[in-house]
Amino acid sequence: MDPILSPLQQAPQLRDIRDISSIPWWPPAPGWWLILGAVLLIGYAIWRWRTPLSLRVPIPGITLGTWRWDAAAALRDLRRRAQGGQDPKATASELSELLRRIAMARLGRPACAGLTGPAWLEWLQAQDPNGFAWRERGQPLLVAPYAPPGVTAQDLMALIEAAEGWVSAREPKRRRWRRWRSRSASAPAGGGHV
Template sequence: MFSVEPQALRDIHAVMGNPWWPLAPGWWLLFAALLLLALVLWRVDGAWRVRFPLPVLTLGSWRQEAARVLRRLRREANHAAPKATASELSELLRRIAMARHGRAACAGLHGADWLRWLSAHDPRGFDWVAEGDLLLHAPYAPPADVAAERAALRRLIDAAMAWVGTADRAPTGSESSA
């Protein structure tokens, strides 16, 4: 029969788990460098953002979105109905205001109070009370002088573009109570 000497027998060894894990520090540095390169390329080249949207990294990009919509409204202001453009601009202004100053500061305002708030918080000092009446009445008013409405809408869009383009400033004592 078959006999085995006891010294020739070896104990059973367990198979090692994953010998490649944990990664060596060099691999972690390589991954970090690749991630950093991808983020830089994504922020620099706008086409990457369209193909690979990263919502976590676009939290602060309300300015870019608002500027894009305002540019579209400016292009369409000569051709679209002033009522539709005024409604969309009014909604966009509310979203911009809430992004800049918070929902509690401006979401409940309407009518002349809304225009006064816009004038008080516009960093460029645009007179929304005098110029912004179109935002309040155009969506509900009967058709009027379309050319004049379009010119007024272009002025309002330009003022909104300037508001989006300026950096946020720290609220002063009078603004924090508004």
């Protein structure tokens, strides 16, 4: 042996230590698939039942349909004050304003914001999901805020109940889909454009 050679040079050929291959990120482990499925299932349930959830349980941080929650609370408060002896004129004007806000939240501002008087009652009758007779029984909304006393609390209670029906009714189906279906049904048989 040559004394000048280092001990590493004297040893037989050494090889580097090999690393363990890294764990691939795809496909995920079965636990991650279960978590993803649970998140998707919870998301679908919230999306599907958001209206009943928002009416019954106020969930902090989740603002699904908060107008329904607020409107139902305002109607309950209005009912309590009307039963407690609040002036029918004040109750009728508050109910009229609240009903207009509910209608705009349900169907959009362009659909109903400019309607007044009998046209407003006609529109309410046509759009009411529960079929309340707004033309006949909704007159206190138009007359009570401006007329001398004469509106009974029972009339206002019936109107408050009808407004609560608007809040708790399910959303109307999307009109775009109906328009698209009706256009496709009236399209020429060849499917081409004229």
